[in-house]
Amino acid sequence: MGTVVLVLGVALWWAAHLFKRVMPQQRAAMGETGRLAATGAIILSVVLMVIGYKWADPIWLWARPNWMIHLNNLLVFIGFYFYAASGLKTRLTQKVRHPQLSGFKAWALAHLLVVGSVQGVILFGGLLAWAVVSVIVINRANRDWTRPPEAALWREGVAFVAALFLMLVVGQIHGWLGPWPFGGGA
Incomplete structure (x- = not known):
C-alpha cells in the first residue's frame, strides 16, 4: 500500500x-x-x-558504502548553493539557465545514490526524472534565453554562506525526522 x-x-x-x-x-x-x-x-x-x-x-537493491555519505552531502550542498545563487542572481546564473532545477537534480541524485531501495528509486529517481523533463519542456517552450547581467562577486560568497547555513539547518531537521545525514551514526 x-x-x-x-x-x-x-x-x-x-x-x-x-x-x-x-x-x-x-x-x-x-x-x-x-x-x-x-x-x-x-x-x-x-x-x-x-x-x-x-x-x-523497503526492498533493498544495494547497500551504499559509507564514503557515499560524503558524496551525498557534497551534492546536497551544491543543490542548496544553486538555489541560493538563483535567489541572489549570482554569476552562476549567467552560466546555468535553470539553477533551481539544477540544484533539485543534484539533491535528487544525491539521495538516489545513498538510498538503495525500490522506494528510494521511485521517490528520488522519479523526482530527478521530473526535473530533467521540466528543463526539456521549458527549453522547448522558450528557446530564447537572455543571460542576466553580471553580478557582483560578493553575491557568490553570500550564496555560499546561505547554502552552508541551509545545509546545517536542514541536516539537523533531517536527523530529527530520519537518518542522520552527516555520518558518524549520531
Missing part, C-alpha cells in the same frame, strides 16, 4: 508542476483558482510521498 501511495505522490508532483507547461492556455484560463489548485496539489503530493515512503516496506 505504501508504494502505491508513494507512486501517486510522485505522479501528482509531476502533474501539478507540468500542467502549466504542457497546457498553458488551460492553466491561464483558471487564473488564481488554478494557482491555488496547483499549490494544493503540490502540498498533497509531498504529503503522499512522505506517507508512502514511510509506509512502504
